[in-house]
Structure formats: structure tokens, C-alpha cells
Amino acid sequence: MAKINKSKRPIPGVPDGSTSDIAFLLLIFFIVSTVFVKEKIIKVKMPKAESIDKIPRNHAVTIYVTQAGQISIDDYALQIPDVSTVMTKKLNIDYNVISCFRTDENTNYGLMADIMNQLRNANCLRVSFEAKRKI
Amino acid sequence: MFPQKTKRKPCGVPTGSTSDMAFLLLIFFLSTTKFDMKYGMGMVLPAPTSESTVKVKLKDENMTKILVNKDGQIMVNESSIPFEALKDHVKSLVKNNKDMVFLLKTDRQSNYANMMRVLDQLRLAGAEKINLSTN
Numbered sequence: 001m002a003k004i005n006k007s008k009r010p011i012p013g014v015p016d017g018s019t020s021d022i023a024f025l026l027l028i029f030f031i032v033s034t035v036f037v038k039e040k041i042i043k044v045k046m047p048k049a050e051s052i053d054k055i056p057r058n059h060a061v062t063i064y065v066t067q068a069g070q071i072s073i074d075d076y077a078l079q080i081p082d083v084s085t086v087m088t089k090k091l092n093i094d095y096n097v098i099s100c101f102r103t104d105e106n107t108n109y110g111l112m113a114d115i116m117n118q119l120r121n122a123n124c125l126r127v128s129f130e131a132k133r134k135i
Numbered sequence: 136m137f138p139q140k141t142k143r144k145p146c147g148v149p150t151g152s153t154s155d156m157a158f159l160l161l162i163f164f165l166s167t168t169k170f171d172m173k174y175g176m177g178m179v180l181p182a183p184t185s186e187s188t189v190k191v192k193l194k195d196e197n198m199t200k201i202l203v204n205k206d207g208q209i210m211v212n213e214s215s216i217p218f219e220a221l222k223d224h225v226k227s228l229v230k231n232n233k234d235m236v237f238l239l240k241t242d243r244q245s246n247y248a249n250m251m252r253v254l255d256q257l258r259l260a261g262a263e264k265i266n267l268s269t270n
Contacts, residue, residue, distance in 0.1 A: 127179075
């Protein structure tokens with residue numbers, strides 16, 4: 001009778017040699033895909049409020065209004081009469097556009113009223129006044 | 136006579152902890168990355184007036200006029216009111232009449248922050264029908 005020799009099997013184990021590769025890959029992915037928001041010239045100190053809700057980013061168009069009265073929509077500086085034209089174009093692209101005001105707390109309200117009138121003329125009626133959460 | 140040379144083990148950089156280091160960095164970046172979230176007070180502006188606009192006159196009992204002057208002082212229905220008491224006052228008005236419309240009229244010379252803090256109090260008090268205007 002021939003006896004079958006049992007061959008010694010190596011102990012099975014999960015290969016962990018590539019764990020560092022996976023981790024570095026994830027790390028590099030996050031480093032590369034992170035986009036930092038640059039605020040180059042426009043510095044705005046937003047007012048604080050309690051009753052604030054999250055604004056859906058995909059419909060938002062940010063309007064910066066500085067204390068000195070500079071207006072910027074999507075990084076383009078413009079004057080009050082141009083707001084209506086720009087926002088009409090935005091409305092044609094996205095019907096649910098929300099104009100988000102990032103206004104300095106010391107800005108004159110009259111300027112804001114003028115911009116809001118321009119938005120009304122452009123039929124951009126959804127607005128949101130951005131604020132920081134009061135702690 | 137000569138001392139026997141001991142067999143040295145081959146040198147190598149220990150790589151066992153590379154994955155630990157990579158994961159540590161990954162977790163650091165994941166936890167410190169702060170997304171630029173947008174929070175604000177959403178409002179809908181009134182549609183632009185045209186010839187076809189039907190004007191509906193509000194009854195005086197359904198309307199509360201809130202005036203904010205350039206110093207941030209508040210007047211509700213012709214009577215001055217301290218900022219701290221505004222929320223409770225509005226709350227009682229909303230409780231008595233759910234159709235109450237608040238006309239928030241801010242001076243053009245007033246700061247944007249003055250309007251925002253009043254608007255915040257109105258929203259906190261549960262006011263839903265808010266109209267913004269200026270002089």
C-alpha cells in the first residue's frame with residue numbers, strides 16, 4: 001500500500017504588504033482633491049445669527065459686498081447696474097439659483113436694498129443672507 | 136590566533152510601520168480638513184411689480200411695521216422697543232395672529248448687521264411672513 005505523503009501546507013494569512021500603498025494612495029487622493037477657498041482681496045466680516053440653515057451649494061451664487069461697497073459675483077467685480085444682467089444669465093443656466101449674500105456687517109443697508117432691487121428686476125427671487133453661527 | 140569573524144545579518148530599513156504612518160497622516164488630514172459650508176437665512180423676494188400685478192391691500196391688524204434706524208434702534212408699530220424685548224413681543228404677536236406680516240423697514244444709512252440681528256430675532260420668534268424694505 002502506497003502511503004500518500006501529506007505535504008506541509010503553509011499557514012494562510014492575509015497579505016498585508018500593500019496596506020501602506022493603499023494608505024498612501026488615499027492620502028495622496030485627499031491631498032490632491034482638496035480645494036482651498038481663496039479669498040484674495042475681498043475680506044468680509046459676516047454678521048452672526050442663530051436662525052441659520054444650510055444653503056444647497058449646487059444652486060448658490062455668492063455675492064460679496066464689502067464695507068467699501070465693492071460688489072463681486074463669482075470673483076468678478078461689478079457695479080450695481082450690472083448685477084441684474086449677470087444674474088439673468090445665472091438664472092438662465094439654473095432656474096433655482098439662490099443669491100447668497102456675503103456682506104460685511106458694516107455695509108450700508110441702502111446698498112443692499114439697491115442690489116436686492118436689481119435681483120428683483122432679474123427675477124432672481126431666492127436670496128440667502130449668509131451669517132456665522134452665534135455661539 | 137585570529138578572532139573569528141561573526142556573520143553579520145544583512146541590514147535593512149524597517150518598513151513595518153510605514154502603513155501606520157500613512158494612516159496616521161491620512162486620519163490627520165481627514166479630521167483637520169474643514170469644508171466651506173454655507174449657512175444663511177433664506178428669503179424669497181417679492182416679484183417685480185408690473186402693470187399686470189394685482190395689488191392686495193393688507194389689513195392693518197395683519198401687519199406689523201418694524202423700523203430700524205441708522206443707530207440700530209427699533210420701533211414696532213410706532214413705539215420704541217429694546218432689542219432684548221423684541222423676540223418675546225414678536226412671539227406674542229405671532230401667537231395672536233398667525234397671518235401676521237412683518238414689514239421690516241431699515242434705514243439706508245443703517246448697518247447691514249442691524250437688519251440681520253432684527254431679522255434673526257423675527258425668525259427665532261417664529262415669524263414666517265417677513266417683508267424687507269427701506270426708505
